[in-house]
Amino acid sequence: MIQESQVRIVEVDSSSDGQRLDNFLIRELKGVPKSRIYRMIRKGEVRIDKKRGKPETRLAPGAMVRIPPVRSAVRDEIPSPGKRLTATLRGSILEETEKFLVINKPTGLAVHGGSGIKIGLVEALRKIDPGWRNLDLVHRLDRDTSGCLIIAKDAKFTRAINQQLKSKTVKKTYLALVHGYWPDSLQESRVPLAKSVLLSGERMVKADPGGKTCLTNFEVLERFGDVATLIKARPITGRTHQIRVHCQYAGHPIVGDTKYRTANRSDFPVAVRRLCLHALEMTFDSLDGETRHRFVAPLDNTFNEIHNNLKNKYK
Numbered sequence: 001m002i003q004e005s006q007v008r009i010v011e012v013d014s015s016s017d018g019q020r021l022d023n024f025l026i027r028e029l030k031g032v033p034k035s036r037i038y039r040m041i042r043k044g045e046v047r048i049d050k051k052r053g054k055p056e057t058r059l060a061p062g063a064m065v066r067i068p069p070v071r072s073a074v075r076d077e078i079p080s081p082g083k084r085l086t087a088t089l090r091g092s093i094l095e096e097t098e099k100f101l102v103i104n105k106p107t108g109l110a111v112h113g114g115s116g117i118k119i120g121l122v123e124a125l126r127k128i129d130p131g132w133r134n135l136d137l138v139h140r141l142d143r144d145t146s147g148c149l150i151i152a153k154d155a156k157f158t159r160a161i162n163q164q165l166k167s168k169t170v171k172k173t174y175l176a177l178v179h180g181y182w183p184d185s186l187q188e189s190r191v192p193l194a195k196s197v198l199l200s201g202e203r204m205v206k207a208d209p210g211g212k213t214c215l216t217n218f219e220v221l222e223r224f225g226d227v228a229t230l231i232k233a234r235p236i237t238g239r240t241h242q243i244r245v246h247c248q249y250a251g252h253p254i255v256g257d258t259k260y261r262t263a264n265r266s267d268f269p270v271a272v273r274r275l276c277l278h279a280l281e282m283t284f285d286s287l288d289g290e291t292r293h294r295f296v297a298p299l300d301n302t303f304n305e306i307h308n309n310l311k312n313k314y315k
Contacts, residue, residue, distance in 0.1 A: 019155030022055035081124040104297035107146040147279025177276035178252040182229035189246040224314040270309040
């Protein structure tokens with residue numbers, strides 16, 4: 001179904017202080033193609049305090065943005081999260097400040113909706129608390145990966161963390177349980193990665209000499225005979241599925257990874273009900289650059305159970 005809007009005048013609030021005009025419109029005009037949004041700006045249909053703007057124009061609180069009538073696809077109403085999901089998410093908050101949330105993302109929950117997913121983590125959070133209605137993702141975790149996830153409350157923080165991500169100031173450490181005996185000598189992987197799309201439409205990442213440069217550092221923590229190894233993985237670059245594919249390429253796919261496995265692993269000695277990859281720790285600088293934030297996300301019961309069962313079998 002197609003719906004045409006009317007002219008709107010939107011006042012920029014403090015949460016959008018310094019936000020680019022194009023990003024502001026993308027948020028305001030959900031369902032409108034980006035090509036249409038950029039065309040509106042280029043033609044001068046969008047006005048800031050009655051003046052033309054460019055996509056990169058930074059907005060200030062109190063500015064009045066004129067948004068012209070635009071045709072868009074009407075999206076299904078995002079459902080409100082149930083009591084169980086609400087309680088889980090509230091109980092997963094590691095830190096909340098005026099600028100951001102850090103949450104211990106549960107495994108199995110997509111960070112945002114789309115592709116058949118009606119509600120993701122960020123949409124659920126926006127519904128749970130009126131003070132969270134403008135939350136924005138600043139980075140992502142795979143649906144089946146658990147652990148530390150930063151969510152911004154305003155545009156200024158989003159820009160600051162994006163800059164830290166680009167400059168590699170944000171440091172991430174993951175725990176991964178992998179198949180087989182991971183050798184001490186394998187301390188890094190520099191295998192380039194490239195995205196591809198299968199005939200089925202599924203998106204994959206594969207090792208490719210012509211792909212993007214990647215670097216992951218590894219450290220062995222614990223071995224369980226020749227069956228499995230618990231490792232720390234520190235991605236220096238931030239490519240899609242980087243840790244998963246680097247582990248697969250090394251011949252040690254992550255336990256529970258049905259997307260990137262090299263062989264049938266049905267003979268694993270303990271029951272596995274999840275991808276054994278967890279964003280354990282994350283550090284980043286405060287906006288003033290004077291302090292360093294550090295957050296550690298505890299393992300959930302399912303990952304702990306797999307780990308404890310292996311320890312009992314191979315102690």
